[in-house]
Amino acid sequence: MITVAKSAGLSELTERYRKVRAATETACAPLSPEDMVVQSMPEASPAKWHLAHTTWFFETFVLSHSPLGSYRPFHPEYNFLFNSYYEAIGSRHPRAQRGLLTRPSLDEVRKYREHVDRQMMDLLPRLDTADDLIGTIEIGLNHEQQHLELLLTDIKHLLSCNPLRPRYRELPMPGNRAVAPMKWIGFKEGIYTIGHAGNEFSFDNECPRHRVFLDPFEISTRPVSSGEYLAFMDDNSYGRPDLWLADGWSARQRECWQAPLYWERHGDCWYSFTLGGLRAIDAAEPVLHVSFYEADAYTRWAGSRLPTEMEWEVVCLESGARPADSDLFEPPRLHPAPLTGDGTGFYDDVWVWTQSSYSPYPGFKPATGALGEYNGKFMCNQFVLRGGSCLTPRSHLRATYRNFFPPEARWQFTGLRLARSS
Amino acid sequence: MITVAKSAGLSELTERYRKVRAATETACAPLSPEDMVVQSMPEASPAKWHLAHTTWFFETFVLSHSPLGSYRPFHPEYNFLFNSYYEAIGSRHPRAQRGLLTRPSLDEVRKYREHVDRQMMDLLPRLDTADDLIGTIEIGLNHEQQHLELLLTDIKHLLSCNPLRPRYRELPMPGNRAVAPMKWIGFKEGIYTIGHAGNEFSFDNECPRHRVFLDPFEISTRPVSSGEYLAFMDDNSYGRPDLWLADGWSARQRECWQAPLYWERHGDCWYSFTLGGLRAIDAAEPVLHVSFYEADAYTRWAGSRLPTEMEWEVVCLESGARPADSDLFEPPRLHPAPLTGDGTGFYDDVWVWTQSSYSPYPGFKPATGALGEYNGKFMCNQFVLRGGSCLTPRSHLRATYRNFFPPEARWQFTGLRLARSS
């Protein structure tokens, strides 16, 4: 069901395994053991937990099925501690209590990683290229890359809770740059084909490839900027229920939202907390850390709407957009770049909310076994995000990729583009 | 924006006004003033509140804009007390506190109804048939019919909370009848046109009419029966997370669901509370009072899926299904009939959950003014129900009608049909 590149040579796969695993560890370099154990909210996980869980994934789904013979788990309790949500694998430690696990220590978790890496290095060259495990290893690598992004968003949240406003890393201050004008690109009505096809890796939720009918529509050439969002705020939009969905208005009142997450006002000026610390809002940057509700309210204020996920995918395919060339394993950039270009790349530095709720494609079949729980069981009460952010690994930037979060979530690097029916 | 039958003669409209208003009052006949004041949960409203709110609707949206001259509201506080959710109309009494309103008394609310009815009777014959108010009156009548259905579901919930298990009304016991076999009807792939068109009344959320592409699919000839649902329960399906969406499984655990709402086990036998009191489950009846989550789990257990709302609408249109002929204003039947027929009518005695989350049609524009809040602002976190139940007024049974409730809601008369991709 999950299409993997079986033709990839084993040495290439081994090399990727090394790089993906190393990238996770590099991301932890600026963090102390203390930073890595705390859980700042139930939706976030400690960095140490991310380190262990991604390792558990290879242990559970690959090494335990190794053709080399019986694998003995590193520790009898880790299957309980580091299973995230796989009911088929058995009972597990409650999500909201991940931050109580001061043991195993970070050192112990690093030993766990080394142990599993050694075993994987042992296994990888000996696999038959037709072995199903290769597909599982591909999933494991993509899984770890997803967690690398989550690890950074979770750390940003944790550090933001600290009145000392600590930095994850020094970031260069943006220059004073002008934002590109926003234009519209039109697309004709018709039957389009969307969804994943071919030999490249994809998740099960991107399949099957299927046809949709779209009415004519237009999409904006770039995401909404912080400056434009400030104009929305200055127009009292957080005080006007007519701009909001009913649930959005409730959330806004309950949570006392006045601005995107991490924004704070000092005197007459707005600042936002970044992985480089607190700094003044740059009007030329894309707005980020907005919920679906805020994105939706903005579009209503702007006389437009959010695109559907089908529209976004069609835009990408039709426009031939591709992410800028770069080393697939370059470290994530920690903050979005200003919106100075022509914007037609359609891979922005922020995830863009779509108006599509996350649901199965026609004919969707989840992967078999426990991995079938990876995506399918979450197809409810969430909205699809498309594109990718500055934190997203480059190899995850593809037209068919479906990210998803609940409409009130704000701690991911989420922004928006505008659409309208023409 | 809202299409109304302006060609309808005013006398016909007047007659319908009388009948719709009378139907609401007839539904209250078996209830005491005590039954009508209590609110059994935040989602439900007291019957007295329904009586007043539907009246407030005519007062606010029709009489206050009367061409006959300035209308003086019946009571200065009623606009605050009986506004449901219209932000544009102003502040209002909190929804969860509707049950605290022992005053105005039921008698006073009846006087309110009489007052508004007199004014409406005065106005109706004098309207210009081209007056926009006619469209608003149509909405008001449909609105009152929706509330009639809600009133009965809310009363069922209230009575079910009482250990005495009081009856709303004596209901005939079902005979012992065999359920019709379930078959499948197939539909071809293609572009279909759905959504409302023409001069008949519809709500804004049924518009605009638009094209969709559907893959080939099949739908079951009748809803799932109570007997079939029992087999699902007997297969330990409330204990198997693999059958459930993640949010559904959480809801099941949090709410300790073991069966549909109102079902209870005594000894070896299952009973359910009905508007006619507690009685043994009739295996031939459609299962009802299941959440979206339970409906979805059932389909997974049965190797199928829920239909999309587009599929359901196409099925109705293509099969030429129409509700059985009957007086449009006959009183609602209080419990579904057994599934003995061939089932191809597609207007069942239960609302059927679809897998479609409630969202705007392409090009959707909410009605202007405060009535724009009627539907549009709820297009989030809800799922579409199609068809109609035994409580639904006959004139609401149409292929394009979109009902919607959150996935955990169980107190409506909700059941399911099966679909599968072919």
Added chain:
Amino acid sequence: MITVAKSAGLSELTERYRKVRAATETACAPLSPEDMVVQSMPEASPAKWHLAHTTWFFETFVLSHSPLGSYRPFHPEYNFLFNSYYEAIGSRHPRAQRGLLTRPSLDEVRKYREHVDRQMMDLLPRLDTADDLIGTIEIGLNHEQQHLELLLTDIKHLLSCNPLRPRYRELPMPGNRAVAPMKWIGFKEGIYTIGHAGNEFSFDNECPRHRVFLDPFEISTRPVSSGEYLAFMDDNSYGRPDLWLADGWSARQRECWQAPLYWERHGDCWYSFTLGGLRAIDAAEPVLHVSFYEADAYTRWAGSRLPTEMEWEVVCLESGARPADSDLFEPPRLHPAPLTGDGTGFYDDVWVWTQSSYSPYPGFKPATGALGEYNGKFMCNQFVLRGGSCLTPRSHLRATYRNFFPPEARWQFTGLRLARSS
């Protein structure tokens, strides 16, 4: 254990039974069935429930033990519905759901009362004056009188929740009167004896009579007035944590207290909701509807403290205070009188908070059987109130009476006197 007046003639007891039961019904005369079914908060009960529960008390503790032979309960479910908290009697309807009981109807509950009254009238003249049941009947009468007071405070709360501000009954407006000056009365150190003794009725929590040592102290000659409390408010006392207990300050912040319960500001003037509707604060009235926390904060602001319950009792005994002569069964006055007198009666129109937490007297033994649950099991997390309010039946005004409520409770008629160590 509970001392009752067994010497009282049976005819006198019968007469009292009639009057106490009639007083409850008189209190309901201004109420509609709707007013009597709703529960405005978990701590309050519907008036209809009070009517039924006090009846259940006689049915359960008297008639079911009748020497006349086996009593058949009026309805098999009422023992479940109307048991308040007696674990020994069996399971019961949850307290917070009393407001869902639209059935039995008020009429049915009135029939229940009549039925039990008839049986009691039958039983009373035939009792042996030495029968233990006489003591239980005494408790039942005192119990019903307590519920009469609760019924009125619960109705006041319910009506206060209604934006229409309905009146329970027309009340005369107070004239403009001067409050008596506050003075101090001193008491010497020494061993005092407190607690109930003798043949008059008392509850078990007033026993046994025992000695306490008191340091010298003084007590104020009258309760704190509304005008004095306004001065406390005007001194920003709701904004100064140093005046409050830590738990009190938390409660104030959580509940956003700015004034006593039922007070509201319109323009420059403070009003309060009374059983006679909303009216301007009368500075000469005792302040009421303050929590223990507010009473405590006031005393700190005033450089004094609350009296202990022992001090209050000693004050009453030593000063020979007695409630003004009156018919024991006169209807309760619905609002406190202004503080114009010399105040040395010590039976004020408000309950006064003491600094004593509610705990057992040395040697305390709860009554045997289920009635042992009447008082003893609540001796935790509550504070003792002494005296009695304008709603309290005159026969309950005695030096040894111990009322008790949690420190955050505000819907009783609670005020305060000042004390200080000398």
Added chain:
Amino acid sequence: MITVAKSAGLSELTERYRKVRAATETACAPLSPEDMVVQSMPEASPAKWHLAHTTWFFETFVLSHSPLGSYRPFHPEYNFLFNSYYEAIGSRHPRAQRGLLTRPSLDEVRKYREHVDRQMMDLLPRLDTADDLIGTIEIGLNHEQQHLELLLTDIKHLLSCNPLRPRYRELPMPGNRAVAPMKWIGFKEGIYTIGHAGNEFSFDNECPRHRVFLDPFEISTRPVSSGEYLAFMDDNSYGRPDLWLADGWSARQRECWQAPLYWERHGDCWYSFTLGGLRAIDAAEPVLHVSFYEADAYTRWAGSRLPTEMEWEVVCLESGARPADSDLFEPPRLHPAPLTGDGTGFYDDVWVWTQSSYSPYPGFKPATGALGEYNGKFMCNQFVLRGGSCLTPRSHLRATYRNFFPPEARWQFTGLRLARSS
């Protein structure tokens, strides 16, 4: 107001300062930085926070008032981060979020301690022995000792939450020893004098010394043992509401208590989590980690009651009990010793619950300034504990010491003795 030993030589005070501060750090030796940053529940604090807060205490209440000249705080934000509850000092970081402070790091907090210690070492020898600051330093030392005990109870709670059941330190297993028989010691009625007097240190809540009248009573010669508590459990006492206070029964149901905190059943045997890991219950040990409610229920089951705090103090004074001689600064023992002795020492290895709610002594005056918030504002909704546990520093064991916790608290080393009125 707070009586301190001003005659103590400054060098003795300096020496004690060194030892108390060193004891805190010794207690942290077995802990990793990860162990020290996490907060396992809102009532507990991270070990790192304890280290910083006790340091802040000296900085704020001593160094900032140093006669040596202006003191510059170590870090401008620490006053916000490490103020516990002193409203007079200003706003502060919310208690429930102490576990989010991954920064300052443990290393940084250690530097903070060293900085303040250096300044204190500088100041101490230069103080005038009549300086008020000496009293404040005494409070600071006692305060740090209280936090040492809390630090260990908080760490025990944190480790207990970890499915790996990590040990704080290896503890010797108890031998198999017989518990001493429980006997009663009687005391006569009379006026007794309790409360602190003299030059030794005490907290303000132990004052003033005052007289109380006590009825004759008896107290048990030793605390209740685990074996006795097991008999209580085996008698279905967690299933019998008649043994419990109403609030206790609610807590038991809400929290699903079946045994003391940290007890768990495996097969037929009960184990408890200790600072030395999980081990089988030793029947000869005192029961510990019971709430006030459980202690109270046990006494009712045993036909006795809890002592009042006055009784306990009189017992101590009259029996001439003193804690066994030992170095005042010996490290805390991590688990109670078995109850093998004659038990008349009255300083047990567990705190014993009294039936006295925590309230001010007659004539109580809190300390002036911010330190007046140390004790007084908590005199509500808590119960007094007397004696001291194996974790309590020896110098805190005195007859007048009043510890206090809410009745549902179980994570302190709390047990019980029995009393009865004779």
